[in-house]
Amino acid sequence: MYQLQVEQLLKAGAHFGHPTSKWNPNFKPYIATKKNGIHIIDLEETLRELNKAEREITRLVKKGGNILFVGTKKQAQDVVQEASDKCSMYYVVERWLGGTLTNFATIKKSIRRLTMLEKDAGELYSSLTKKEVNKLERERIKLADLHRGIKDMKHLPAGLVFVDGIFESTAIKEAQRLGIPTFGIIDSNTDPTGIDFPIPANDDSIRTIQLIMDSIANAILDARGGVNDSAAESYSSDESESTEETAEAIDSTEQNETEDANESEPVVEEELEEVIEEKEE
Numbered sequence: 001m002y003q004l005q006v007e008q009l010l011k012a013g014a015h016f017g018h019p020t021s022k023w024n025p026n027f028k029p030y031i032a033t034k035k036n037g038i039h040i041i042d043l044e045e046t047l048r049e050l051n052k053a054e055r056e057i058t059r060l061v062k063k064g065g066n067i068l069f070v071g072t073k074k075q076a077q078d079v080v081q082e083a084s085d086k087c088s089m090y091y092v093v094e095r096w097l098g099g100t101l102t103n104f105a106t107i108k109k110s111i112r113r114l115t116m117l118e119k120d121a122g123e124l125y126s127s128l129t130k131k132e133v134n135k136l137e138r139e140r141i142k143l144a145d146l147h148r149g150i151k152d153m154k155h156l157p158a159g160l161v162f163v164d165g166i167f168e169s170t171a172i173k174e175a176q177r178l179g180i181p182t183f184g185i186i187d188s189n190t191d192p193t194g195i196d197f198p199i200p201a202n203d204d205s206i207r208t209i210q211l212i213m214d215s216i217a218n219a220i221l222d223a224r225g226g227v228n229d230s231a232a233e234s235y236s237s238d239e240s241e242s243t244e245e246t247a248e249a250i251d252s253t254e255q256n257e258t259e260d261a262n263e264s265e266p267v268v269e270e271e272l273e274e275v276i277e278e279k280e281e
Contacts, residue, residue: 004050004215006043012207015041017188026191030200039188046201050212053183053197054219057159060181061223065158068150069213070171072096075206076163083213084149087220090157091149092171101174104156111151114143159183161216164203165190185212 009015017023017031017039030049032042057067069091071080077093084091092100100107117140128136144151160175162168162184172194175182183197185208192198202208 004047004211006047008211009043009046009201009208012202012211013205014046014201014208014211015043016202016205017041023188024191026193027186027188027200030192030198031188041188041200041202046199049197049199050215053199054216056181056197057161057183057216058219058223060158061220063158066090066153066155067159067161067220068092068153068157069161070096070168071163071209071213073164073167073203075204076209079206079210079213080163081149083210083217086214087217087224089217089220090153093149094146096168096171097146098170099174100150100171101156101160101178101180107147107150110143111147111153114140114147114151117143156180161213163209163213165192165195165198183216185209 015032017027019037020034020039021037023031023039027039030042030045032040034040061067067087067089069080069084069089071077071091071093072095081091081093097107117136156178157180160171160180160182162171162182165172165184165186166189168184172182172184176194181196184195184199185201185203186192186195186198187201187203190198190203192200199212201212
């Protein structure tokens with residue numbers, strides 16, 4: 001299996017954290033140094049944590065579990081969808097609908113409604129007025145937009161992969177409430193202690209997100225091996241069923257841098273200024 005290298009992450013700008021004034025103290029183990037008011041993330045730690053996350057994802061997928069990718073922030077949307085499509089997993093990139101996991105029974109009803117509107121549209125619309133047809137069509141479009149990445153998800157996921165722990169805090173809390181392990185890219189302004197498998201990296205860099213999501217997608221593909229999509233979709237182990245019952249119950253960097261290393265590989269002032277502007281937007 002192909003492994004990411006520190007050099008690739010470095011070129012992508014994965015080592016740039018947030019301004020030092022915005023950091024979370026619990027992120028300290030993943031910080032190599034600081035430069036011009038910006039925390040520099042230790043990319044050796046990034047790779048170490050990514051490898052740990054991929055090993056656990058591989059284990060879950062080999063058991064027949066599905067992974068739900070979540071990336072609703074602008075920088076992550078396209079990349080997350082491409083990664084999930086690549087490994088035939090589910091995704092949420094438009095907006096996290098509260099209760100997607102903890103109220104999954106209701107979400108499934110909404111999906112069934114969408115399926116009915118798509119499948120029986122011709123027969124259903126034939127006896128309705130134009131006004132009624134337009135109303136149902138608006139409903140169909142709205143539901144399709146909300147559920148397009150999870151429309152075929154029959155069971156709760158075995159794991160949640162996300163980009164930006166602060167932006168996706170609602171999804172993470174729902175997963176934690178149900179005992180679903182969480183894997184995600186977190187920046188220096190995020191508390192990693194609430195994440196099962198935190199991956200420290202620049203969560204505002206599209207290139208960084210793409211490298212890490214693609215690596216996870218490849219790990220899933222390797223884990224599935226000869227297992228086809230239908231086998232994975234029919235995941236109904238005791239663990240999955242018990243998690244769904246819980247949901248229904250709820251509803252009722254660079255390697256640690258020395259000063260010499262900093263001098264040999266200086267961080268360009270202009271690049272740092274661009275990063276600061278990007279982080280503050």
